[in-house]
Each structure stands twice: as structure tokens, then as C-alpha cells.
Amino acid sequence: MDPFVPTNVPPKVTMDSDCDAFLQGPARSSSEALDPLAAFASPDGLDPQLQAFLEEACAQLCRWFGSANQRSPLPSLRLLPDAFPEVGGLGAERLLDDLQQVMDGAYHPTHPGALAHLDPPPNTASIAAELICAGLNNNLLAEELSPSLSQLERQLCGWFASCFDFPEGSGGVPASGGTLSNLTALVTARHALKLNATSDAVVLTSDDAHVSLFKACRVMGLHSDALRRIPVDATGCLRLDALEDELNRLATENRPCLAIVATAGTTVRGAIDPLREIATIARDHGTWMHVDGAIGAVFALSGQTRALMDGLGEADSITVNPQKLLGIAKTSSLLLVRDASTLHAAFGTGLPYMEPASAGPHGGEMGVQGSRPAEILKLWLGLRQLGMTGINSLLNAAVERRERFQQSLDAQALDLLSGPLHLLTCVPKDADSDRSERWSARLRQRLLDEQIMVSRPHYRGRHHIKVVFGNPHTSDALIHHLGMRINESIAGGLH
Numbered sequence: 260m261d262p263f264v265p266t267n268v269p270p271k272v273t274m275d276s277d278c279d280a281f282l283q284g285p286a287r288s289s290s291e292a293l294d295p296l297a298a299f300a301s302p303d304g305l306d307p308q309l310q311a312f313l314e315e316a317c318a319q320l321c322r323w324f325g326s327a328n329q330r331s332p333l334p335s336l337r338l339l340p341d342a343f344p345e346v347g348g349l350g351a352e353r354l355l356d357d358l359q360q361v362m363d364g365a366y367h368p369t370h371p372g373a374l375a376h377l378d379p380p381p382n383t384a385s386i387a388a389e390l391i392c393a394g395l396n397n398n399l400l401a402e403e404l405s406p407s408l409s410q411l412e413r414q415l416c417g418w419f420a421s422c423f424d425f426p427e428g429s430g431g432v433p434a435s436g437g438t439l440s441n442l443t444a445l446v447t448a449r450h451a452l453k454l455n456a457t458s459d460a461v462v463l464t465s466d467d468a469h470v471s472l473f474k475a476c477r478v479m480g481l482h483s484d485a486l487r488r489i490p491v492d493a494t495g496c497l498r499l500d501a502l503e504d505e506l507n508r509l510a511t512e513n514r515p516c517l518a519i520v521a522t523a524g525t526t527v528r529g530a531i532d533p534l535r536e537i538a539t540i541a542r543d544h545g546t547w548m549h550v551d552g553a554i555g556a557v558f559a560l561s562g563q564t565r566a567l568m569d570g571l572g573e574a575d576s577i578t579v580n581p582q583k584l585l586g587i588a589k590t591s592s593l594l595l596v597r598d599a600s601t602l603h604a605a606f607g608t609g610l611p612y613m614e615p616a617s618a619g620p621h622g623g624e625m626g627v628q629g630s631r632p633a634e635i636l637k638l639w640l641g642l643r644q645l646g647m648t649g650i651n652s653l654l655n656a657a658v659e660r661r662e663r664f665q666q667s668l669d670a671q672a673l674d675l676l677s678g679p680l681h682l683l684t685c686v687p688k689d690a691d692s693d694r695s696e697r698w699s700a701r702l703r704q705r706l707l708d709e710q711i712m713v714s715r716p717h718y719r720g721r722h723h724i725k726v727v728f729g730n731p732h733t734s735d736a737l738i739h740h741l742g743m744r745i746n747e748s749i750a751g752g753l754h
């Protein structure tokens with residue numbers, strides 16, 4: 260089937276008949292209470308009801324994946340089941356029906372035309388691991404609540420740290436998303452530089468850095484002007500001369516710099532700041548260097564692409580989001596630090612209600628979060644499913660898709676903004692703010708009508724069209740079609 264021709268939503272699925280008896284359960288009036296014990300797995304041998312329930316939920320999910328191509332990546336809003344519990348508890352069939360309704364209205368990252376954001380389809384081992392993680396219900400707060408998983412977490416963070424050329428003694432901690440990893444990094448930096456008592460400290464980053472840094476400064480109670488934005492050059496990379504100027508200005512104002520944040524893969528165009536040079540400047544000025552590598556740091560995992568991340572290992576801390584290009588189910592983000600003891604120093608409390616940890620600090624003593632699921636499980640299993648060859652090929656194929664797309668665009672008529680990674684943003688050269696707004700809105704809708712979803716970032720006063728090539732299902736035919744549509748939109752005066 261042509262992947263970008265709209266089709267109807269598939270008919271509602273029916274369940275396997277041999278599960279029906281259990282799934283429907285006994286008829287109950289709404290006032291009749293379900294025995295709450297039935298909502299928990301039996302500890303006395305295999306629980307057939309649990310097994311049937313999970314099997315049917317998994318089958319439902321598999322059907323959802325399998326129907327991606329017949330849906331839109333962005334379904335229209337529809338009625339949802341009640342959000343609140345009824346008086347009586349529900350049986351499995353009602354629960355699965357309700358789930359299906361929510362699933363029908365969900366964004367579909369597996370659709371080959373889902374190209375708007377940095378949210379690719381999840382890899383299948385990470386889905387299985389997420390289910391197991393929920394079942395294990397271990398808590399990474401403390402070792403006694405997650406003995407094997409705490410160990411796995413330390414080992415996998417150690418592996419990432421060594422891939423990023425961090426020295427012995429480095430380590431890290433997972434956090435629920437890049438926003439939290441960046442916040443954790445800045446709190447750690449402030450503590451390490453003994454600036455906790457100084458509210459006028461400043462964070463330096465580029466004009467194109469992610470908004471999460473702004474949030475972090477606010478959460479940290481810094482002054483409203485604490486996030487100082489440094490201009491970028493024509494390729495979207497932080498300008499070193501402007502960085503030096505700003506550091507000198509801070510010295511004359513007597514305001515301490517708690518960190519310079521370089522971005523390895525900016526959100527709008529995928530630019531990579533000059534990491535090695537920024538590391539040298541940070542060191543010369545006695546400040547911390549954090550790399551927000553939420554998008555780009557994964558490229559250091561592959562021999563073929565690691566040169567793009569030159570200087571990454573010179574940083575004091577690095578955010579990496581395997582939930583993006585590697586397709587680990589959300590959320591999957593790590594903060595890696597050159598010196599693991601800095602995390603414990605910033606966040607350790609002693610955790611007096613837990614037994615001491617045996618092999619390093621408790622997970623809950625290394626970051627902002629206390630109770631935490633074993634997100635490491637899906638990262639670990641997902642990476643093992645891919646293998647180094649799979650990782651390498653995912654990264655390279657994504658960049659190649661962006662390159663092919665770029666070649667198909669009319670560079671005479673469009674401003675093309677892209678770094679060396681897998682995302683590209685464009686706008687008609689002659690469009691002002693109003694025209695770019697109209698052009699991007701009409702083009703996005705026209706593409707959505709063909710089941711292709713792109714995004715519309717507002718960047719430097721104009722709306723752009725942004726395309727992210729992290730979806731391994733996107734075919735060359737679709738890429739070519741998308742390029743043609745964008746070219747047509749200028750020639751046909753869509754703006």
C-alpha cells in the first residue's frame with residue numbers, strides 16, 4: 260500500500276474467543292464490588308487470569324502496531340472513556356475496551372510518516388522490558404528494593420561513561436527525560452563549585468540551546484537573568500568569541516559562572532557546538548562544562564559517527580537520551596558525570612531508613628528523584644537487542660535519510676538549516692513572519708492529509724518546517740514525496 264495515501268481507521272478488533280470467558284468475567288452491577296485481591300497476581304503458582312489478561316493486552320498492542328500504516332500518525336481528537344473509577348471495579352474486557360479507545364487516539368510513532376519530533380518508534384525489547392519492569396515493581400531508590408537492577412544501573416552507566424571517554428571514577432544516573440538530566444547536571448555543578456549559597460550565579464549557553472535549561476535555572480532559584488544566551492554562527496554553533504566576551508563581562512560584574520552548557524545536537528537544526536574548544540575555555544575559567552547531548556551524544560556510540568562528538572569526553576557532565584534516536588521506550592535519559600562522587604555529594608542524604616548499599620551509593624542518593632522505576636532494564640535489553648552493529652546502522656541510516664531529503668529540496672528557494680545529524684528545518688527564503696506562519700500551517704495540514712506529520716518550530720521570528728529522520732520505517736519514496744511537496748508549496752505559492 261502507498262504509505263502516504265490516507266485510508267480509513269481499521270475496524271475495531273475482536274478478542275480471541277478462548278479468552279472471552281475469563282475476560283468478560285462474571286456480570287456485575289455497577290454497585291457490586293470487585294474483590295480487590297483479583298487485581299493482584301497470585302503468589303501461589305501460575306495465575307491463569309493474569310496470563311490471559313497480559314496476553315490479550317499484548318495482542319491488542321501488537322494489533323495497534325500492525326495497523327499503524329492504516330491510521331494517521333496524528334489521529335483526530337475523539338471521545339475517551341471515563342477518566343475516573345466507577346463504583347464497582349471493572350473486569351478485563353471493559354478494561355481492554357477502554358484501553359483500546361485511548362490507543363485509538365494516541366500519537367503513532369511507528370507510522371512511517373511520523374517525522375515531526377524526536378520521538379521514534381520504540382524498539383521491541385524495550386517494550387518487553389518495560390512490561391517486566393512494571394511487574395517487578397522494584398525501586399531504584401535503594402539497593403534492598405532493587406538488588407540486581409541497582410547493580411545493572413551502575414554497570415550500564417559505567418559503560419556509557421567509558422564510551423564517552425570519561426575516566427575511571429566516572430558514573431551516572433538515569434533521570435526521567437533530558438530536562439531532568441540537565442537540571443541534575445546544573446545542581447551538581449553548583450554544588451561542586453561551592454556556589455550553593457550564591458543566588459547570582461550564571462549559566463552560559465547558546466541562543467539555540469533547549470528550553471529545559473531555562474526551567475532548570477528557575478527551579479534552582481537563580482536570578483531571572485541567570486541564563487545568558489550566547490549568539491550562534493551561521494551554522495547554529497555557539498560562537499567562541501562571544502563566549503569569551505561574556506565570561507570577561509561576568510568577571511567585571513563579579514558574577515560567578517556555574518556552568519557553560521554546550522549542545523551536541525540542537526533541537527531545531529541538530530547543530531553541534533565546538534565541544535573541545537568550549538571544554539578548554541571552561542577549564543581556563545574554572546567552571547563546569549555540561550554537554551546537553553540529549554539528541555547527539557548517542558552518535559559517540561558508533562565508530563563511524565563518533566568523530567562528530569569530538570571533545571565530548573572533556574566535559575564534566577553529559578546528558579544523553581536513548582529514548583530519542585535509539586528508540587528506547589520513554590523515558591530513557593542518563594546523566595553521566597566525569598566524577599561520580601559529585602552526584603552523591605550534591606544529592607546524598609544518608610537515607611536513614613534503608614540498609615546501607617554494598618557497592619556504591621543508592622540510586623536515590625545520586626539525583627533529584629527518590630522512588631524510581633527500573634528504566635535501566637529497557638535501555639539494557641534494547642541495546643542488547645540492537646547490538647553495536649544495530650546501533651551503528653540506526654545512526655547512519657537516520658543521517659542518510661536526512662541527506663537524501665536535503666538533496667531533494669530546492670536550495671535556491673529555501674533556507675535549509677541542518678547540522679550533520681538527522682534533522683532538518685527549512686523556510687522559504689523570501690517569507691517574512693506572517694508568510695512563514697501561513698505557509699507552514701497550510702503545508703503541515705496538507706501533509707497531515709497525506710498521513711505525513713512534520714513540525715512547525717518558531718525560530719528566529721519565523722515559523723519553519725522541521726523534519727526528523729529517526730523513524731526507521733520511512734521509505735525513500737516517502738522522503739522523495741515529502742521533498743516534492745515542500746518544493747511545490749513554494750512554486751505553487753502556498754505561502
Ligand SMILES: Cc1ncc(COP(=O)(O)O)c(C=O)c1O
Pocket residue numbers: 377435436437438439441469471522524525526551552553554580592
Ligand atoms: C537538546 C535537547 N535537550 C533537552 C531536551 C529535553 O528532553 P526531554 O524532553 O526528554 O525532557 C530536548 C528535547 O527535545 C532537547 O532537544
